Amino acid sequence: MCRIGAIKSKVPFHPSEALYLMLPQQEGHDNSGFAMVMQDLAGLFAKYKDKPLLSLACTQKGAKLVEDYMEAHNFRPIFEWIPRGKRQPGLDIKALPYYIFRNYDYPEHYRNAGQAEREALLMDTRLALRKILEKDDQGYVYSFWPDVLTLKEIGDPRDIATYFNLWEKNGDLMAKNIVVQCRQNTNYDIVRYAAHPFFLQGYTLCANGENTFYTKNKEFQKSLHRGYVGFESDSQNFLYTLHYVLHELKWPIKYYKHVITPLPFEEIEHRPDKAQLTAIRQSLSHLEINGPNTIIALLPNGNMMTCCDSKKLRPVVVGGDDTTLAISSEVCGLNVILPNRDKSKDIYPNEREVVVITPELEVQRWKQ
Amino acid sequence: METVKTQDVTFNDLNWKIEYDADRCTMCGSCVAVCTFGAIEVVAERRSKTVSKGHQPDPTQQHQAVPVIKQKNGAANACVGCGICEKICPNRAIHPVRNTDSRGTLVSRSGSPIKRGGRTNLNADRTLDKIVVGRISQMTDPSLDSERHTFDILAPFGRVLPATELPFQSDGSELSLTGKTPPVNWIYPVIFSDMSIGALSTRAWEAVSLATAYLNEKHHIPVRMSSGEGGMPVKLMESEYLKYTILQIASGHFGWNRIIKAMPRMKVDPAGILIKIGQGAKPGDGGLLPAAKVAEHVQAIRGVPKADLMSPPNHQGLYSIEESVQKMFLSMNAAFKFRVPVAIKCAASATSVSVYNNLLRDPYKICGGFFIDGIQGGTGAANEVSLDHTGHHVVSKMRDCYLAAVKQGRQGQIPLWAGGGLGMTGNAAADAFKMICLGANGVFIGKLLIQLCGCVGNEHGRCNSCSTGKCPTGICTQDPRLVKRLDVDKAAQNIVEYTLALDSELRKLMAPIGNSSLPVGRSDALVTTDNAVANKLGIQYVC
Structure with missing residues (x-):
């Protein structure tokens, strides 16, 4: 299993915190990569929170292809951060020549467009860029969304951090939320798209485990939404289902758990909301997941969420103080970044539980 | 010598032949009584036997009429191989045997198609x-x-609506049903x-x-x-x-x-x-x-x-x-x-x-x-x-x-x-x-x-x-x-x-x-x- 983590704070913090959360948890094939999604940015990007931020890694040719596409589609670049790290020899990183973190202004004719239209534009643009870059393996586009930055690379996370200068707390790169994971795909090919967290239209998700209903999830999701692509990892299914339930069906968040790990029929029978739960279970039976899993998700409204598979076959712990809360596969990570927290208040969610942390750090817990 | 009429349907033209061991048979009659197809009957057969009845060997040949169980000729009474005779026989004296040289498909079509029950006999290959x-x-x-x-071992019987067509209304935290959905019974698969x-x-x-x-x-x-x-x-x-x-x-x-x-x-x-x-x-x-x-x-x-x-x-x-x-x-x-x-x-x-x-x-x-x-x-x-x-x-x-x-x-x-x-x-x-x-x-x-x-x-x-x-x-x-x-x-x-x-x-x-519900x-x-x-x-x- 890989370890996953997330930090949520009232005050912006530096990505090195995410590394300190993850490094103590190293086991097995862990620390073979580094991937994080930052949301609610401070520092350099603070001024451009409403402008979509493109996160990608590519070749020189890829960079040109992206520039051409964006120009042709009337996106105007307004800010760019070029990570200037220590590109010293001997680092364990499979770096690509270019890393682009660039804010764009919307095309002129989208100035007055509604939220849904803009969301569709950003996703379609990302998918188009992905297609262009995929053609000759010229690069990877991870996210294109306001106030969201994604970094993914293959190698030792410590060296990747050195390469991107993530150890130095210079205030450039800060956020109130980071979702992080330090491992490359172990089951299938190592491709950058397969590394969680995954991102789609404001929804970020990473999962630790094995979704044994991958095939049936995938077969169903493929026809649900044009944004459900890739499927390089069985964990992407969780993101797409999250997006489908919350964004497409517009159901309240509590039903996400009912979709992925529905209650046994016998239990549903005794519930007052039996009719709804039965309808959900039968209509979305192909989105049910099986196998051992823990999920951490970050939602567009800034809420962070975690839940587990129906047999609680993967660990997770939530803990923190009044300023910062973190979710982690193993408690040793929490102990490093939040050593003075009240450990008696740590939460170990059970197999039927959902934990949500609001931007005000209010912790909501409920059983499905 | 009897004249052979090759068009006569005899038991060796049929799909099943009865193997009968007269030495084991006690003539209890159970097999004949139990055979619902009338495929066998009790008949007397002329047998030539060598017997010796004295204290010293004194073999003499005798012709005897002995009762035996015999398979009937003719397609109307064909043995179907059900083996009920074998099931009931106390002495294992009788059982049907598949006739590999059967002419059954030829002799059974007497003016009308062969009618039977059961299943296909030609397509029994097993993909699974x-x-x-x-x-x-x-x-x-x-x-x-x-x-x-x-484990949830249940399957739906009934029309399942796509999620987008469920008559749900959301108040932000709860869904309520505002209309009817087709009936679905979850039953054993x-x-x-x-x-x-x-x-x-x-x-x-x-x-x-x-x-x-x-x-x-x-x-x-x-x-x-x-x-x-x-x-x-x-x-x-x-x-x-x-x-x-x-x-x-x-x-x-x-x-x-x-x-x-x-x-x-x-x-x-x-x-x-x-x-x-x-x-x-x-x-x-x-x-x-x-x-x-x-x-x-x-x-x-x-x-x-x-x-x-x-x-x-x-x-x-x-x-x-x-x-x-x-x-x-x-x-x-x-x-x-x-x-x-x-x-x-x-x-x-x-x-x-x-x-x-x-x-x-x-x-x-x-x-x-x-x-x-x-x-x-x-x-x-x-x-x-x-x-x-x-x-x-x-x-x-x-x-x-x-x-x-x-x-x-x-x-x-x-x-x-x-x-x-x-x-x-x-x-x-x-x-x-x-x-x-x-x-x-x-x-x-x-x-x-x-x-x-x-x-x-x-x-x-x-x-x-x-x-x-x-x-x-x-x-x-x-x-x-x-x-x-x-x-x-x-x-x-x-x-x-x-x-x-x-x-x-x-x-x-x-x-x-690793699945707790049906895959x-x-x-x-x-x-x-x-x-x-x-x-x-x-x-x-x-x-």
Whole structure:
């Protein structure tokens, strides 16, 4: 299993915190990569929170292809951060020549467009860029969304951090939320798209485990939404289902758990909301997941969420103080970044539980 | 010397020859009494014997007339290989032997097609045995414990709406239902298939019915049985146990007069309605109940005189799928005020995907299940030419239907149920599980049930005499003397015990792949050493 983590704070913090959360948890094939999604940015990007931020890694040719596409589609670049790290020899990183973190202004004719239209534009643009870059393996586009930055690379996370200068707390790169994971795909090919967290239209998700209903999830999701692509990892299914339930069906968040790990029929029978739960279970039976899993998700409204598979076959712990809360596969990570927290208040969610942390750090817990 | 007439049909022209050992025979007569086909008789044969009766050897040759058991000549009394003579013989003096040089297919067509029951004898190949569950949870994820963990082994019977069409209203934290959704019953993924009273003896039907009720009431396994065409006892229809029964309507509409009359007095709804369009054993042919089996009680239940009861090959007035949707489905749904799911059963065919697509795209959304019956299905009576030379294999056809739904994102909306030869080798759990991984929601089994009751028929031409009224096991006959051979309680018990084992076996198959609910469409769990099967079904080839 890989370890996953997330930090949520009232005050912006530096990505090195995410590394300190993850490094103590190293086991097995862990620390073979580094991937994080930052949301609610401070520092350099603070001024451009409403402008979509493109996160990608590519070749020189890829960079040109992206520039051409964006120009042709009337996106105007307004800010760019070029990570200037220590590109010293001997680092364990499979770096690509270019890393682009660039804010764009919307095309002129989208100035007055509604939220849904803009969301569709950003996703379609990302998918188009992905297609262009995929053609000759010229690069990877991870996210294109306001106030969201994604970094993914293959190698030792410590060296990747050195390469991107993530150890130095210079205030450039800060956020109130980071979702992080330090491992490359172990089951299938190592491709950058397969590394969680995954991102789609404001929804970020990473999962630790094995979704044994991958095939049936995938077969169903493929026809649900044009944004459900890739499927390089069985964990992407969780993101797409999250997006489908919350964004497409517009159901309240509590039903996400009912979709992925529905209650046994016998239990549903005794519930007052039996009719709804039965309808959900039968209509979305192909989105049910099986196998051992823990999920951490970050939602567009800034809420962070975690839940587990129906047999609680993967660990997770939530803990923190009044300023910062973190979710982690193993408690040793929490102990490093939040050593003075009240450990008696740590939460170990059970197999039927959902934990949500609001931007005000209010912790909501409920059983499905 | 006798003159040989080579056109005479003698026992060595027939499919089965009786091997008889006169030295072991005590002439008790049991075999002759028990043979329902009149295939053997007691005759006196002239034998030349050397005997010695004194204290010293004094051999003399004598000619004696001795009584023996002898197979009759002629196709009318042909031995069917049922082996009941062997079962009853206390001295193992007699048994049927397959005649590898049989001329049976030539001598049995005397002016009319060969009629028989049973199953196809030419298409008994087994795709499912070439497939194994090869994706076992090892390291990447843990297997479950079939004894300790809980498993949801249920399948939908009823039309499932896509999530976007559910009549939900959200207040931000809760969903509420603002309208009705089609009825869906979650039942056990193995249905006891439709065998009518008429095809079966009342006692055999009763055994299946008893087993169904017992499994539900005592073991909480929600198995449902289909009535078969031909109605069911009024007392049962007016009892609580109706909820375990799926009422069938087929092209003859037999029994529906009584069903409709019983409706006002029904205490509970039936589990579902199954409209039979066709069946796998004799696709394109209607039901057939020979007059020999139309006993008084069958006449009463069906409301018919004693005559050959032939259901037409089509429902009257049904000339298109659209019409079936509009008329049959609406009227059946309306009959029970849209509380009871209505499904349809068709013989597997090269056209099955088209039929399924039509049903999936039906704007009324009232088809609650698509039952596909394969060529290896059974029947009480059919023309042999239909049994052996028409039909379609069910495994790939069900898979085709599932993948057609996948292509449209409609998988699961009309549950797929497959049958026809499932459980043929006695391993119904494995068969069901593999079909489920390939996309079926569940399966239906029929022949297996009567085999558990004692039926001795098989795919190699043994017995298959369900149409004759002479069923030697009392299962497919209405002859009261023969029916007495069937111990109803024991037959029901066999079905119950088999189903309990099947249920455990399903868990034993779900646990190692780490699934606590049925892996419908989880084709990645299956592998095959047959490349052609792998290609056709889209599963992994292994060697």
